[in-house]
Amino acid sequence: MSASSQRPAQPMGLSSFRNPVACLFITMLTVYVLYSSKLILRKDEYPKCSLQTSDVSAKENLQTVLPQPANSSSDESKKQEQPPPVQPVIIPYTPPENDTEIKHVVFGIAASSNLWEKRKEYIKLWWRPEETRGVVWLDESVNASKDEVNLPEIRISGDTSKFQYTNRQGKRSALRISRVVSETLRLGVKDVRWFVMGDDDTVFIIENVLRVLSKYDHKQFYYIGSSSESHIQNIFFSYGMAYGGGGFAISYPLAKELEKIQDGCIQRYPALYGSDDRIQACMAELGVPLTKETGFHQVSLKVIKVEEQILF
Template sequence: MAESIQKDQKPVSFDKYISSSSRCSFIAIVIFLIFLSHFLYSFSFIPFIQSPSKISNSLLVPVVQVGSGNTPEEKTELKHVVFGIAASSKLWKHRREYVKTWWKPDGGMKGAVWLEKTTVNDTVSSTLPEIRISSDTSRFKYRYRRGHRSAIRITRIVSETVRMLNGTESERNVRWIVMGDDDTVFFTENLVRVLRKYDHKQFYYIGAPSESHLQNLNQFSYGMAYGGGGFAISYPLAKALEKMQDRCIERYSGLYGSDDRIHACMAELGVPLTREVGFHQFDVYGSLLGLLSVHPQAPIVSIHHLDVVKPIFPRMDRVKAVKRLMISAKLDSASLVQQSICYDTTHKWTVSISWGYTVQIIRTYMPARMMEVPTRTFIEWHKRRDFTNVAFNTRPITYTGCQRPRVFYMSRALGDSSSGTTITEYLRHKEDNPKCEWGIPDPSDINRIFVYKKSNPNRWNKAPRRDCCRLLPTTKTGTMMIKVTACENDEIVAYSNK
C-alpha cells in the first residue's frame, strides 16, 4: 500500500514550501536592490550631495569666467587706436597738411609720425601727432636693385610703435595699431566702425590690395594690405610681430617695399589678410571721380596718393579739396560718398548721387547695374589705358556725346542737430559738352542741386543696401531738389514711363 501511494504521487516543487507572503517579500527585496543600485549609479558623477534646489540651480546658472565681471566690454573708440605714420623729412613740411585734415588731438587720438632724421620742421604742434625718429637700420640687408632702403625703416614702424607703448599707462587701452603714409587721409569714424566688427584680442591683419591688377599680380600680392591705403593690426598680433620682425626682415632682403615685408612676416605667423574695401591705395593717375562716385557699399576708411591724383574737387588745391570733403564727413561720415540712383521721368534723365561729393545727371535711361560701375576718369598705375589692368569692372565715361554726364560738385553742407537733417548743395562743373540732336532736354539747364538727407550713423549695423532718392517739386529755375532716404523693403530702382 505504501508503495502504491508513492507511485501515484507527483514530484514536489520548491514553490510548495514558499508561502505567498514569503514570495512577495522576496520580490520586493529584489526590486529594492535594483532601484538602489540605479540610484547610486545616477549620483556617482556628483562629488557631493546637494539639496534638489541647489542641484537645479547649479545646472541652470551659466559659468562665468573669473575676473570677467558682469559689465560688458566698452566698444572700440578712437582712444583704443594708435597710429603709426610713415613720413620722410624731405616731404613732411608739405604732407603734414594732409595729416592736419584728419588728426583729432581733442578726440583722444594717439600715435606718432616716424621720420628718418630730425628736421627744422619738427616743431611740436597741437594739431599733429608727436614726431619720432626711427632707429638705425643699416645692419639690415637690402637687395632690391631699384628700391629704397627706407622700406626697412618703414616696415619696422609697427615694432617701434609697440616698443614706444611698452610699459606706459596708455598701453592698457591699446587695441589696434593702424599704419598709413603721410599722404594718407583717414576717415577716423569709419575706421572705428570697421574695427568694431572684429575681436581685438584675436590676431587680425586688416586692409585691402591695390586697384592695379598688375601691381597685385606681378609686384606684390592680392593677399597683401597696401601701406598707403593703410592697414590695421590688432595689438596682440602687433606684439607677436615685434618679437620676430627683425629676424623676418633678414629673410626677405630681396623684397621691394615695407608693406610686402609686413605681408611676408604675417605669412610666417599664419595670419591672412582680412579684406575691407574701404581702405584705398588708389594706385591710379587722373581723376578719382569715377571711383568715388560709385564707392562700394562699405564705409570709406582712407584715401591715398593725393599728390599723384588730381584734386578731389576741381579748381582748388589738394589740401583744400580734402578739407571740403571733410565738411560732409563731419555731418554724416557713415554715408560719405555712398551712391543713390533715381530717375527724372519728366525729362528722361538718370540721376546718380555720391552723397557729400557729387551729383551726376545723364541724359537718357541708364540701368542701376550700369550706374554701379566706375567710369574711366583715371588710368592705372603703369599708365596704360588697358582697363583689363585694373582689378574691377569699368565703363567708358560716355557711350555717345549725348550721354556725357553733367557733374555737380558739393559746395556747401549744413546740418540741423535737432532733427538730424543735412542739406548739401552741389554746383555744376562748367565744361564743354557736345551738341546732341536727341529730343531730350539738356541737363545743362540745371545749375544747382540741393540734397536733403537725415544722417544715419548706424547704417552699417544692418545689411548693406543703397539709399533711394526722390526728386522734389520746385519752382526755382535751374534748380533741382532731391531727397535721399533709406529704401522701403519692396522699393526698386528702375526706370518707368508711367
C-alpha cells in the first residue's frame, strides 16, 4: 500500500475554501453585509424631511430676501409724520449783466442834407422816441420841423478839409462819415456799451440788434458787421469789411481806441474809396478783425437793362 493511500480523507468544505476565487467572493459578500448593516443602523440619525417643511423653509428664505409690505397702520403713521409740502418761492427774473438793453446802445447815423427830406422817413420806421439814443450827423444844417419828435437829435459833422482825399471815383463825404462813431463818442453819452453806425436809409430792427449784441462781451474789442451781398463789391473792397449800408457795431472800449488814432489813420490812407474801408483800415491797425454777423446785411444791387435784338 502507498503513502498517499494511507492519508485520511479531508472534509469537502475545507477544500473549497482553499480556492482563491471562492475566498474573494466570500470577502466581498462579508464587506457588503457589514456596510449595509451600518447604513441601516444610522438611518434614524437623519432628520425626516417632508414637503411641508421644505415649503416652510423656502417661504422663510423668500421673506428674508424680499421687503416686507408695510401694514396700513404704519402707512398712516408715516403719512402723519411727513412734513407739509414746501410752497415754491417765485424769484423775479433779473437779467444778467451781459444782457444788452436798448439804453446801452447809441446809434450814429450818417446822413446828407440833400437827401434828408426823403431819407428821414426810413429813420421814422425804426426809431423809438424816449427809448433809443443816437445822433444824425449831417454835412449842413436843415430845416427841422418841431412836430417831428420821432427823430433823433441832428448835429453837423466836423470839418474834414484838412484831410487829403485822392480817390477820383469817390466823394469827400466819406471822410466825415467815417468819423461818425468818434464824434458820437466825444459827446460823452453815459452808460454806453455799443455804438451802432448806419446810413440814413438803414433800417434797424431793435430786438434783433439787442439779441446779437448780447452774445458778446461789451468790455472787449469787437467790430461786428457783415460783408456785401454783391460778390463784385467784396472782391473790389474786402470780405473782411463791415459795410455801412447794413450797419455795424463797435464796442465802447474799441470806440475809445478808434477815436484816439482815427484822424492819423485817415491821413495815412487818402486813396481809399469810402468810409467803410477807412474804418476797416483803422481796425487793422488796432489788430481787431471783423466779427461777422449776417444779420447786418445790405441790399445795393444795381439793375442793368439789357436790350435784346430779335432777328427775323
